[in-house]
Amino acid sequence: MIVTPGFKVFRFFGLAFLSIVVLVPLYVVVTTSLKPLADVQGAFTWIPSNFTIKPYFDIWETVPLAQYFKNSLIVTCSATILSVIMAVLAAYALARLRFKGQRPFSLVVLSTQMFPGILFLLPLFLIFVQIRNASGLQLTGSYAGLIITYMTFSLPFSIWMLTGYFASIPKELEEASMIDGTGRMGALFRVIIPVAKPGIIAVAVYAFITAWGEVLFASVLTSNDTRTLAIGLQAYSSQQDVYWNQLMAASVVVSLPVLIGFMFVQKHLITGLSSGAVK
Amino acid sequence: MTLNVLPPASTESGLPEEPQRSESAPLRPARKKKRPSLLPYGLIAPAALAELLIHLLPMVLGIWIAFITLNQLSIANWVDAPFVGFQNFVNGLNPNSSIGAEFYSALGRTIGFTIIVLAIAWSMGMLGAVLLTTSFRGRGILRTLFLVPYALPSYVGTIAWAFMFNRSDGAINHFLVDQLHLFGGDRPFWLLGGNSFWAIVIVTAWQMWPFAFLMLLAALQNIPGDVYEAAALDGASLWKQFTRITLPMIKPANAVLMLIMGLWIFNQFNVPFVLFGAASPKEATLISPLIYQQSFSNWNFGLGGAMSVLLLIVLLIASAFYIRMVLPKPKPGEED
Known part of the structure; x- marks a missing residue:
């Protein structure tokens, strides 16, 4: 695009507006997390008059944050890994092989993405109760139930995006490998997966973000021992007397892993999207 | 990455497939007469199973729930909850x-x-x-x-x-x-x-x-x-x-x-x-x-x-x- 002086002015104000919209809440979170309790219990101030990092230590006592962290990490990492493996395999089949039932399968996978979680929540809960009654396998209140639920949540988008990504890889690449005698699966692992790494990373990040922030199912499927960060902090935030500075400190702490991971892969995410999903 | 770990379902159907595939690779001009392969089904099986358990089954059951009386009392044994029609x-x-x-x-x-x-x-x-x-x-x-x-x-x-x-x-x-x-x-x-x-x-x-x-x-x-x-x-x-x-x-x-x-x-x-x-x-x-x-x-x-x-x-x-x-x-x- 050819940039005119008028456009430069427009660009400046446009970007300033968007930056302010994004930054104000982030600024409030960070500055509040550095204020002593007395300063957050009265009227709000934009510029903190006293700095302290005490909230970052106190919050681990106020709520069992370490326990929540452990639970969230176990559930989210397991769900992400499983979801990526399943999506890679299914997307490869959809992009490269032709088989009966291909269209119905994609149709079902795509359409589940549009239904609200609330439709599945109660029936899923009942199925888990029934599985426990029948086999003793504990899926409510345990990690396992939440893991299989979360891994399925990110599947539709992941499969869809990776199918587009795989389809854009020239077929000659894996044909050469198959002539060398590697077979289909060999070609998938030696050729396709390395080439499609940006797309796969983007999908993994998507799955991680989805599971890390999920609230609805965690509110019903977790017990006191398996509470995730999302539910733990949500429950604390709705109490009568909230230590907002500590809650904001916790918010910073739980967001950092996701934000850092996201910064590293955001480039891949955009490349992945532009060669996969968007086409 | 972790991608080397295959879930059992796809390994089972994926592995036997390989030798056959590599044999047929040099014969590519005759590909049209290829037997229907189980490989694609092995590949989609894990995803299909997950979708079935977490999305499809609950959706069907969700419709059933709309036709029964289900509350705190009947939830533990919901299979026997009374059917109430519309x-x-x-x-x-x-x-x-x-x-x-x-x-x-x-x-x-x-x-x-x-x-x-x-x-x-x-x-x-x-x-x-x-x-x-x-x-x-x-x-x-x-x-x-x-x-x-x-x-x-x-x-x-x-x-x-x-x-x-x-x-x-x-x-x-x-x-x-x-x-x-x-x-x-x-x-x-x-x-x-x-x-x-x-x-x-x-x-x-x-x-x-x-x-x-x-x-x-x-x-x-x-x-x-x-x-x-x-x-x-x-x-x-x-x-x-x-x-x-x-x-x-x-x-x-x-x-x-x-x-x-x-x-x-x-x-x-x-x-x-x-x-x-x-x-x-x-x-x-x-x-x-x-x-x-x-x-x-x-x-x-x-x-x-x-x-x-x-x-x-x-x-x-x-x-x-x-x-x-x-x-x-x-x-x-x-x-x-």
């Missing part, structure tokens, strides 16, 4: 009953909510995407910054807004009332009454627009630059270039984006749940939180089920359009 629908979805009226007004409100949030989020995303496709110093930093609300866990963003909307010591009332002296010194409630609807609009739009930005940025990068140069040489203004080149060229990606975002917004649950808890103010009750409230606060699962079935029908109709637009037609000559 009773739940008659009780709950009759527009003249109070619960029914609530359902329909929540449905209408959710549609309005979806349109407003989609319009705001799309416009902001488009603005950001168009501005960041031009090059200037600091572009990379701004791109990262704009994606932060999307990368941030949804509940964290919402908790931050909950604090800002706080009536007595929140940032918003401090700014509007103490600094700009609006509302004649009266501090408005943001999380109660009519304003609560606008609170969820603002928070949802804040969280959603980076997704529009991300998808539109990716779509814009696929437009070759010389198209714009040619248009500029012909004297087309920037606005003309936007409406005549940019918008038409990203139309397919845009349609998909609008539908996905529209559905996410329509199904919104996190923002009201974190802002208000299980029971939203009546001016801000969206459809998902309403069903949650009926099921898990009022313990009337049958009614929640009946509402879900109705919602399912609405979404199924919408999904017919969605799939037609998103699913690529069977590709002729793509494979073999």
Whole structure:
């Protein structure tokens, strides 16, 4: 695009507006997390008059944050890994092989993405109760139930995006490998997966973000021992007397892993999207 | 990465397949007579199983729930809960009953909510995407910054807004009332009454627009630059270039984006749940939180089920359009 002086002015104000919209809440979170309790219990101030990092230590006592962290990490990492493996395999089949039932399968996978979680929540809960009654396998209140639920949540988008990504890889690449005698699966692992790494990373990040922030199912499927960060902090935030500075400190702490991971892969995410999903 | 670990289902059907495949590879001209392979089924099996257990089975069971009496007492042994026919629908979805009226007004409100949030989020995303496709110093930093609300866990963003909307010591009332002296010194409630609807609009739009930005940025990068140069040489203004080149060229990606975002917004649950808890103010009750409230606060699962079935029908109709637009037609000559 050819940039005119008028456009430069427009660009400046446009970007300033968007930056302010994004930054104000982030600024409030960070500055509040550095204020002593007395300063957050009265009227709000934009510029903190006293700095302290005490909230970052106190919050681990106020709520069992370490326990929540452990639970969230176990559930989210397991769900992400499983979801990526399943999506890679299914997307490869959809992009490269032709088989009966291909269209119905994609149709079902795509359409589940549009239904609200609330439709599945109660029936899923009942199925888990029934599985426990029948086999003793504990899926409510345990990690396992939440893991299989979360891994399925990110599947539709992941499969869809990776199918587009795989389809854009020239077929000659894996044909050469198959002539060398590697077979289909060999070609998938030696050729396709390395080439499609940006797309796969983007999908993994998507799955991680989805599971890390999920609230609805965690509110019903977790017990006191398996509470995730999302539910733990949500429950604390709705109490009568909230230590907002500590809650904001916790918010910073739980967001950092996701934000850092996201910064590293955001480039891949955009490349992945532009060669996969968007086409 | 972990991708070397195959789930058992696909290893079983994948491995025996390999020798056969590599033998047939040199015979490629005769490929048409290839026997139907089990490999694709092995590959989709894990995903298909997960979808079956977590999505399909519950959906079928969800319809059944709408026809039984299910409450705290019968839930432990729900298989034997009494069948009541259309009773739940008659009780709950009759527009003249109070619960029914609530359902329909929540449905209408959710549609309005979806349109407003989609319009705001799309416009902001488009603005950001168009501005960041031009090059200037600091572009990379701004791109990262704009994606932060999307990368941030949804509940964290919402908790931050909950604090800002706080009536007595929140940032918003401090700014509007103490600094700009609006509302004649009266501090408005943001999380109660009519304003609560606008609170969820603002928070949802804040969280959603980076997704529009991300998808539109990716779509814009696929437009070759010389198209714009040619248009500029012909004297087309920037606005003309936007409406005549940019918008038409990203139309397919845009349609998909609008539908996905529209559905996410329509199904919104996190923002009201974190802002208000299980029971939203009546001016801000969206459809998902309403069903949650009926099921898990009022313990009337049958009614929640009946509402879900109705919602399912609405979404199924919408999904017919969605799939037609998103699913690529069977590709002729793509494979073999």
